[in-house]
Amino acid sequence: MTFGKGCHLHLIDGSAFIFRAYHALPPLTRKSDGLPIGAVAGFCNMLQRYIDGNNGSDAATHVAVIFDYSGKSFRNDLYDQYKANRPPAPEDLVPQFPLTREATRAFNIACEEIEGYEADDIIATLAHQARDAGGRVTIVSSDKDLMQLVGDGVEMLDPMKNKRIDREGVMEKFGVGPERVVDVQALAGDSVDNVPGAPGIGVKTAALLINEYGSLEELLDRAEEIKQPKRRQTLIEKRDQIEMSKKLVQLDCHMELDFTLDDLEVRDPDPEVLMHFLAEMEFRTLTKRIADQIGVEPPAIKDTDPRGAEPGEADTPEELPFKPEDYECVRDAAALAGWIAQARERGYVAVDTETTGLDEMRADLVGISLCIEPGKACYIPLAHKDGADDLFGSDNLAEGQMPLDEALDLLKPVLEDESVLKIGQNMKYDAKIFARYGVDVAPIDDTMLMSYAMNAGLHGHGMDTLSERYLGHTPIPIKSLLGSGKSQITFDRVPVDDAVKYAAEDADITLRLWQLFKPQLHQTRVTTVYETLERPLVPVLARMEMDGIKVDRDTLSRMSNAFAQKMAGFEAELYELAGHEFNVQSPAQVGAILFEEMGLEGGKKTKTGQWSTPADVLEDLATEHDFAARVLDYRQLQKLKSTYTDALQDHIHPETGRVHTSYLQSGANTGRLSSNDPNLQNIPVRSEEGRRIREAFVADEGKVLLSLDYSQIELRILAEIAGIDALKQAFKDGLDIHAMTASEMFDVPLGEMTPEIRRRAKAINFGVIYGISAFGLARNLRIPRAEAQDFITRYFERFPGIRTYMDETKEFAKEHGFVKTLFGRKINTPEITAKGPRAGFAQRAAINAPIQGTAADVIRRAMIRMPAAIEGLPAKMLLQVHDELLFEVDADRAEDVIARAREVMESAAAPAVHLSVPLTVDAGQGANWAEAH
DNA sequence: TGATTCACG
DNA sequence: GACGTACGTGAATCAG
Numbered sequence: 001m002t003f004g005k006g007c008h009l010h011l012i013d014g015s016a017f018i019f020r021a022y023h024a025l026p027p028l029t030r031k032s033d034g035l036p037i038g039a040v041a042g043f044c045n046m047l048q049r050y051i052d053g054n055n056g057s058d059a060a061t062h063v064a065v066i067f068d069y070s071g072k073s074f075r076n077d078l079y080d081q082y083k084a085n086r087p088p089a090p091e092d093l094v095p096q097f098p099l100t101r102e103a104t105r106a107f108n109i110a111c112e113e114i115e116g117y118e119a120d121d122i123i124a125t126l127a128h129q130a131r132d133a134g135g136r137v138t139i140v141s142s143d144k145d146l147m148q149l150v151g152d153g154v155e156m157l158d159p160m161k162n163k164r165i166d167r168e169g170v171m172e173k174f175g176v177g178p179e180r181v182v183d184v185q186a187l188a189g190d191s192v193d194n195v196p197g198a199p200g201i202g203v204k205t206a207a208l209l210i211n212e213y214g215s216l217e218e219l220l221d222r223a224e225e226i227k228q229p230k231r232r233q234t235l236i237e238k239r240d241q242i243e244m245s246k247k248l249v250q251l252d253c254h255m256e257l258d259f260t261l262d263d264l265e266v267r268d269p270d271p272e273v274l275m276h277f278l279a280e281m282e283f284r285t286l287t288k289r290i291a292d293q294i295g296v297e298p299p300a301i302k303d304t305d306p307r308g309a310e311p312g313e314a315d316t317p318e319e320l321p322f323k324p325e326d327y328e329c330v331r332d333a334a335a336l337a338g339w340i341a342q343a344r345e346r347g348y349v350a351v352d353t354e355t356t357g358l359d360e361m362r363a364d365l366v367g368i369s370l371c372i373e374p375g376k377a378c379y380i381p382l383a384h385k386d387g388a389d390d391l392f393g394s395d396n397l398a399e400g401q402m403p404l405d406e407a408l409d410l411l412k413p414v415l416e417d418e419s420v421l422k423i424g425q426n427m428k429y430d431a432k433i434f435a436r437y438g439v440d441v442a443p444i445d446d447t448m449l450m451s452y453a454m455n456a457g458l459h460g461h462g463m464d465t466l467s468e469r470y471l472g473h474t475p476i477p478i479k480s481l482l483g484s485g486k487s488q489i490t491f492d493r494v495p496v497d498d499a500v501k502y503a504a505e506d507a508d509i510t511l512r513l514w515q516l517f518k519p520q521l522h523q524t525r526v527t528t529v530y531e532t533l534e535r536p537l538v539p540v541l542a543r544m545e546m547d548g549i550k551v552d553r554d555t556l557s558r559m560s561n562a563f564a565q566k567m568a569g570f571e572a573e574l575y576e577l578a579g580h581e582f583n584v585q586s587p588a589q590v591g592a593i594l595f596e597e598m599g600l601e602g603g604k605k606t607k608t609g610q611w612s613t614p615a616d617v618l619e620d621l622a623t624e625h626d627f628a629a630r631v632l633d634y635r636q637l638q639k640l641k642s643t644y645t646d647a648l649q650d651h652i653h654p655e656t657g658r659v660h661t662s663y664l665q666s667g668a669n670t671g672r673l674s675s676n677d678p679n680l681q682n683i684p685v686r687s688e689e690g691r692r693i694r695e696a697f698v699a700d701e702g703k704v705l706l707s708l709d710y711s712q713i714e715l716r717i718l719a720e721i722a723g724i725d726a727l728k729q730a731f732k733d734g735l736d737i738h739a740m741t742a743s744e745m746f747d748v749p750l751g752e753m754t755p756e757i758r759r760r761a762k763a764i765n766f767g768v769i770y771g772i773s774a775f776g777l778a779r780n781l782r783i784p785r786a787e788a789q790d791f792i793t794r795y796f797e798r799f800p801g802i803r804t805y806m807d808e809t810k811e812f813a814k815e816h817g818f819v820k821t822l823f824g825r826k827i828n829t830p831e832i833t834a835k836g837p838r839a840g841f842a843q844r845a846a847i848n849a850p851i852q853g854t855a856a857d858v859i860r861r862a863m864i865r866m867p868a869a870i871e872g873l874p875a876k877m878l879l880q881v882h883d884e885l886l887f888e889v890d891a892d893r894a895e896d897v898i899a900r901a902r903e904v905m906e907s908a909a910a911p912a913v914h915l916s917v918p919l920t921v922d923a924g925q926g927a928n929w930a931e932a933h
Numbered sequence: 934t935g936a937t938t939c940a941c942g
Numbered sequence: 943g944a945c946g947t948a949c950g951t952g953a954a955t956c957a958g
Contacts (some may be wrong), residue, residue: 200958202934230958471937586956587937608936610957615939639939642954668950672942679952682941690940714942714949767948776948837946848949856950882942882950940944941954 003062003261005134010060011123013141014111014536017046018100018158020278022093024472026520030282036092037281040099044278044286044321046159047107050140052293054266060138062264064110066119066124069102073118075248082248085194086409091833099281106277110259110267112734117255120145124251127154129261138164144173145193148181148251160474183216186246197245198234205231216246234877271296308754320374322473327504328378329496331400336380342372348421349414350377350511351441353430354503356490359677360432361546361653361660365404366492367499368411371507375514379503380407381496397869398496404437412439421445425510426462428538428665432546446538447510450517452532452666457818457828461666467509470516475509476502531827532912533857534665536864540661540877541673543867548658549680549878549888553602553649555696561647563637570634577627584634585630587613594621594628616779640684644693651678663880670849671825671856672882681881697929704891706875707932708901708923710883713855714769716917721822721850726798731917738762744798745791764795768802769851771844806847813846821853822913858881860921862908873897886929898923 003009024463028038047065054060075082089097104111112122120143127149135153139146142158147170150156156165158473163169170178174185187206189197201209209226213219220239226232235242271294278287279299291298312889330336343349350371357362366384371377382404386393414420416439424430427446434441451461457467467475474927481502493500521527575581578597582589584636591611595603600621606612615635621628651659659678667674683697684690699705715737719727730740739753742761748754760781767777772795778788796803810832813819818828827849831842859880866877866885875889875897885905889897909915926932 205958535943544944583956585954588956606937608957610937612937614937635939639954643940643952647953654945664951667952670950672950673953674951676952679941682939684940686941770949771947775946780948840945840947844949852950855942884942934958938953939954940951940953 001061001262001265003130003133003135003264007061007130007133007135007261008059009126009130009135009137009261009264010054010063011126011139011141012050012063012065013119013123013139013143013146014065014100015110015119017043017159018093018097018143020472021046021291022090022096023469027092032282036096037099037283037637039093039096040281041283041286041397042105043100044103044107044281044283047109048286048290049319050159051107059380060266062130062135062261063125063266064112064264065104066126067111067113068119069113069115069117070097071115072118073121075118076254077435078247079244081194081196083193085191089537100865102277103281106269106274112259114257115257117252121255123250124149124253125255125257126261126264128253133261134590135261143362145185145249145251147173148178148185148249149253150178160468174203176210177585180210180215182246182250183210183219185249186242188215188515189245190249193248195245195248196238196241198238198242200230200234205709208263214244233366249496255658269294276680283910321470322505322508323375324476324501324505326375327500327508329400329500330378330402330866331766332343332402333406333410335378336410339370339378340410343370343414343420344417346372347419348423348445350423350507350514351415351430352424352503352507352510354379354491354499355433356492360429360436360662361548361656363433364492365433365437366490367503368407369503369507370895371504371511374512375508377504377508377511379500379507381499382407383492383762384494384496384499385492392542400496408439415439415441423447423510423514425466425506425513428542428545431538432542435542435546442539444535444538445514445518446535447513447517448666449534449538450514450521450530453526453534454517454520454524454826455828456666456826457506457669458830463506463509463513466513471509471512473509476505477628478502493816496645526824529823532864533671533825533860537665537860540863540867543667544877544879545660545662547876547888548653548656548660549886550657550698550700551648551652551659552696552698553652554694555698556649557646559696560641560649563641563645567634567637570630570637574627574630574634577630584631585638587611589630589779594625598625600625636687636689640690640693644684644690645696648693648696661879665779668856669827669845670853671821671827671860672852673880675855675880680879683929691930694930694933695928699888699927702891702898703888704927705929705932706887706889706894706896706898706901706923706925706926707879707884707929708887708898708905708921709881710855710859710905711920713858713883713919714851715765716855716919717858717917718769718802718805718823718851720915720917721854722799722801724799724801728917734920741795745794760791764791767792768795769848771847773840773844809847809850812841813843819846819849821857822909823849823854823857825853825855825857855883858908859885859905861903861912865904865908866901869900870897873900877901884933886932894925898925 003071018039022039025038025042027036028041029035030037070365101111104699114122122144123139130137131153137154139156140159141156143162146156150170151167158165167177170749174181176184182202184206187198187201188203189195209219213222220235223232223235275291279301282301284301288298352369353365354367355365365382367379367381369377371380381401384401385394386396386398415422421443422441423445426448427444431441448461451466463476467473481498482488521530569782571584574584578593588610591603591613594600595611604612615632618628618632622632629847653660661675661680662677663676664676684693716731719731738761739750739758742748742753742757743750745761746757748757762782771843774785774789774792778785809819813829813832816829818826820826829842829846831838834842863880873893873896875887877887879886887897905921906919924932
């Protein structure tokens with residue numbers, strides 16, 4: 001058939017398919033020889049799904065998969081830095097590139113690439129040819145660089161979201177029509193492709209300018225007319241760079257091709273060729289499925305393992321499509337009872353709650369969703385309001401909801417049933433909500449924590465990330481229901497029909513992730529980490545967060561006023577010194593005064609071209625210049641006031657009078673917790689003035705606060721892991737470890753130790769934990785770099801085990817792509833193979849992770865055991881600050897609690913790990929945190 | 934939204 | 943030989 005009117009050309013962006021397939025699947029290998037083939041498997045799966053969907057009136061008559069030619073393109077001749085930021089393709093992906101070409105040909109689809117050009121140029125040329133011939137074109141890609149081609153019968157199809165992008169779609173994305181997209185891109189640049197553009201101008205501003213002036217050329221010619229001085233200057237000065245950027249983003253639609261549109265006609269695959277290829281790749285499930293589909297016998301696949309299929313074999317999981325319309329809305333007890341019966345029958349159910357907000361202490365329950373098996377999910381609306389559209393909303397409950405109490409009465413037995421596993425994504429949230437309604441959810445599994453145990457360091461563990469990555473599915477965005485900004489509504493105002501699709505989908509995704517992750521935990525050898533360090537911590541943290549800590553508003557308020565007064569004084573003094581008013585809070589303005597108006601030397605600029613004025617620079621200037629000293633004074637108070645005395649008051653819960661932080665269990669790659677809303681892990685302590693903020697953290701009447709903290713835990717763990725006998729002995733003997741290090745290094749007897757020498761040794765000890773470098777140590781101690789290097793050399797001579805540990809850890813990370821704590825926690829280090837400055841970062845992080853991570857594991861173990869240890873005592877564990885636990889206890893039982901808690905903390909490593917170094921815990925008590933610490 | 938600064942371990 | 947760096951977090955603020 002000659003290509004012409006009535007024809008429909010599909011152009012598939014092959015590279016996008018490959019990368020998506022690579023990231024969507026675990027790193028599968030071919031069983032017989034270990035060849036990595038995960039991306040090929042995913043690629044074939046996607047091609048097959050594409051073919052399945054290509055029917056009906058909109059079907060393609062012609063199709064091609066277009067690839068990038070490896071190596072440089074003509075754009076590198078225009079600009080040698082083009083795409084220079086791109087990291088090299090992952091090692092195990094490289095051998096799969098040619099295989100994806102083979103796969104395309106096996107499916108009998110035209111497969112094109114041309115040396116010196118990018119796939120986008122070929123796509124552009126073909127799209128133009130097809131349009132000129134009177135046909136339609138669909139570009140299967142989500143690459144924004146291709147949007148310039150849209151219009152006049154050319155559309156894009158985003159395969160991730162299954163969304164078509166037409167003129168309006170382009171307008172939405174770029175603020176201009178397709179014909180002006182390159183102009184906007186030329187101005188905005190692209191950090192991913194390293195297209196420079198015009199510095200300081202983003203897509204929004206670019207669109208504004210292009211719309212005002214009509215075109216890039218017009219804009220550049222009339223740049224003098226622009227009112228904003230900075231913008232005008234940029235456009236005039238960077239004209240060449242902008243024009244070059246346009247050449248970089250402009251696709252070439254007039255390439256010489258050695259094939260024609262007619263060569264791209266859709267053809268059926270040759271079953272024999274296709275089967276042979278799939279069998280060669282040893283795809284078992286996929287081969288069988290496609291064989292069934294085209295009605296042939298699947299070929300035998302050689303099986304080198306006589307035991308047959310193993311988990312993790314080269315195969316793709318069956319994918320069931322998401323069908324929001326199939327989710328059930330549960331409106332009465334009978335329907336709910338049916339779902340509960342199914343959950344009991346299976347012994348597990350995915351659960352998700354919908355509420356009026358993100359703060360579990362304040363949000364109210366709006367509905368509950370359940371999922372029994374992939375695709376089979378329901379939503380139980382409980383507190384939706386009607387009249388979501390009217391301005392003030394309505395307090396009337398929407399029709400067709402069962403009473404909340406009735407639903408909870410039915411659900412409570414199964415949610416608390418030991419024999420039914422409740423699966424959630426971030427279950428701590430849901431468990432806290434349920435707890436406020438009198439339901440103690442247990443036992444649980446948590447897909448967020450499963451991902452964290454397996455994939456810490458590789459990516460985030462939020463549901464959207466996991467769904468896209470592992471299910472190839474983009475969940476309905478919550479913003480599409482709630483809106484954003486000022487007009488944002490709460491979930492109870494969402495119409496029930498919309499809520500069903502969103503909420504049930506979340507439970508559905510959670511269940512699918514769980515099914516995928518459960519076997520992977522074993523394969524990645526982190527089941528023990530998940531079951532002993534992650535899952536059991538959930539109820540412990542939930543309890544601590546719900547208990548909260550009492551904070552005295554009056555104390556904070558008084559301090560706030562005092563700070564404000566002092567700051568006003570500093571401010572006046574600064575204006576005086578500068579000779580004019582300025583914004584003290586603006587580093588740029590402070591820098592301009594110091595380094596321009598006052599003409600001081602040594603100022604550095606940040607990468608954005610502003611003056612940089614961090615505290616250490618100001619400290620050096622402060623001895624000579626009052627101005628720098630006052631800025632430091634001002635900044636300290638500003639920090640204390642805004643972040644602590646002011647913000648903290650807003651976090652006091654109106655009913656409990658206490659502050660309820662939230663711990664994030666999967667936030668820090670090393671296994672540490674983090675604390676937010678508010679962060680109670682960074683309450684000031686180092687400065688005298690700041691420490692007084694801790695006086696506002698108080699014990700309830702008749703009680704005291706206890707603080708127990710591990711002494712030097714990271715150094716002890718370093719001594720243990722690196723096997724440094726001298727350090728270990730020093731800890732056993734209870735010596736001052738920094739003084740002892742100093743004595744060893746500088747040959748000073750302990751009796752003659754000076755604070756200065758000890759300080760240096762202490763800095764080195766900490767430096768070692770961080771993956772020491774001469775530069776870092778020099779900066780910290782403010783000594784010449786050569787001197788710092790001498791210290792390090794001497795340190796390594798005295799403690800040779802340290803260097804061995806560092807070298808071996810780096811080697812291990814390079815070989816495996818992760819490092820481990822003593823308890824088996826994995827911290828992935830994907831950047832370890834990077835080149836350039838990033839290599840250093842990755843290496844130091846890899847050295848630090850086992851030390852910081854093991855310490856984090858130890859205190860987690862202590863926390864998990866603590867509730868049982870203080871059972872029966874009138875005590876609560878309230879806060880964790882990495883190496884410190886804070887308790888609140890009846891004053892007369894403080895000593896009992898200290899004894900038990902200390903015992904738990906000091907023996908927390910056992911029996912899983914025997915430490916040859918003792919862990920010791922210091923304890924304090926008082927009416928407030930300042931006294932207890 | 935990203936950069937800068939600074940609080941903690 | 944130059945490059946550019948101490949490890950891990952969260953929050954407030956400026957600037958665009």
